[in-house]
Amino acid sequence: MKDxxxxxxxxxxxxxxxxxxxxxxxxxxxxxxxxxxxxxxSKFRVGAAxxxxxxxxxxxxxxxxxxxxxxxxxxxxxxFQAGAVYPNAKILKMAITAASDINQTTAPIPPCGSxxxxxxxxxxxxxxxIEIYFMGEIGVIYKSDSLKNLxxxxxDKSFL
Numbered sequence: 001m002k003d004x005x006x007x008x009x010x011x012x013x014x015x016x017x018x019x020x021x022x023x024x025x026x027x028x029x030x031x032x033x034x035x036x037x038x039x040x041x042s043k044f045r046v047g048a049a050x051x052x053x054x055x056x057x058x059x060x061x062x063x064x065x066x067x068x069x070x071x072x073x074x075x076x077x078x079x080f081q082a083g084a085v086y087p088n089a090k091i092l093k094m095a096i097t098a099a100s101d102i103n104q105t106t107a108p109i110p111p112c113g114s115x116x117x118x119x120x121x122x123x124x125x126x127x128x129x130i131e132i133y134f135m136g137e138i139g140v141i142y143k144s145d146s147l148k149n150l151x152x153x154x155x156d157k158s159f160l
Contacts, residue, residue: 006152011143013133019141023133026051026095027141029059034097037061037074043101046074046109050082052089058082075115079122090126094119096134105136116151123147124156 013019016027026049034047039062046062060078064071075096082091098109111119111134123130129146144150 008149008152009145010149013141013143016135016141019133022051023093023095026057026093027097027133027135029057030095030097033059033061034074034099035061038063039101040064041066041068044098045101046096046098048074048078049095050078050091051093052082052086053092054086054089056082056086056089058085073112073115075111076118079115079118083122090128091122091130092128093131094133096132097137098135099137104138106139107136108134108140108142109136110134110142110150116147117155119147120151120154120156124154 016024019027030047030049032047033049034045037045037047039045041064048060050058052058058078058081060074060081062072062074063077079091082089096109096111099105119130123146132144132147132150133141135141148154
């Protein structure tokens, strides 16, 4: 037997104002689009903003459904929108923010497993890492230089 040691590294920003200017703008757009979330069941609103290599910003908010698996997270709404409208563009950076209508979220909220897998697909497809910044409603912001920090044993087309 042998052990596999996995090390990940995240940068931590204390406030939105501490972020680089382009990321501040991206996070502000994610915060704004979070208000468009359709979350009547979970009361948990998520906003995502993507910066593409063509300079475009693509937004997404979570959209729930009474048939729970039929809803879609903000990250996948944005990623799939980018893929549909700008199929040849690369996703450079992603900002994610989450807030609850019930409790204030103060810890950074990372993408769920399904979103991680979807982001991984695009990171592999474009052969460049996607910087991911995520936060709660308030508080610190975590930055990952690549989706691989969040999903080190990712599943991709090489397994098929």
